[in-house]
Amino acid sequence: AQSVTQLDSQVPVFEEAPVELRCNYSSSVSVYLFWYVQYPNQGLQLLLKYLSGSTLVKGINGFEAEFNKSQTSFHLRKPSVHISDTAEYFCAVSLQGGKIIFGQGTELSVKP
């Protein structure tokens, strides 16, 4: 069965600094990978997804993620964060269209 591990539960960062949120997955077969963002008291919103093709995926709000098959990782990056990026971020995996399994979440806190 597939699983997802988000390596940091909290990431504090100053405004305009770069950030990387780490995600590792385990699966014996090919998977689809996702990053979702959850702002306070709201549902989840899809940031980006990797299905196939280019390993560098660009999403909304200036975020991007890189699929690394050998390292089984799908880390999320942004070169310069804003206060408004403060939120919970979830990495998720699915077995090619099957059920989505979410990680535990990483709380990104952007400070002025």
Add this chain to the structure above:
Amino acid sequence: EAGVAQSPRYKIIEKRQSVAFWCNPISGHATLYWYQQILGQGPKLLIQFQNNGVVDDSQLPKDRFSAERLKGVDSTLKIQPAKLEDSAVYLCASSFRQGLTDTQYFGPGTRLTVL
């Protein structure tokens, strides 16, 4: 385009009481999901509907939880009787097939507190 609607947004009940949540998916979305999100954790799928049929309910505690999707549109999730550990946010999502996979759109959730 209207998003996924859920009500109520907040609910406080005592243990052993019953509670029901309602979800109205995005128009035209055939697939509907209910997730449970416990504080500090990622969402966990409780049940998935395709139109009005159940696709996956393997993680639904069927002794106390039930869900239905009559006419393949709106859905209700019920807990009876509630336990303290049911305190969580209940998220509804809907999706349609886009190429290789579905993209799920989430509602704002219902925050349940069981005292």
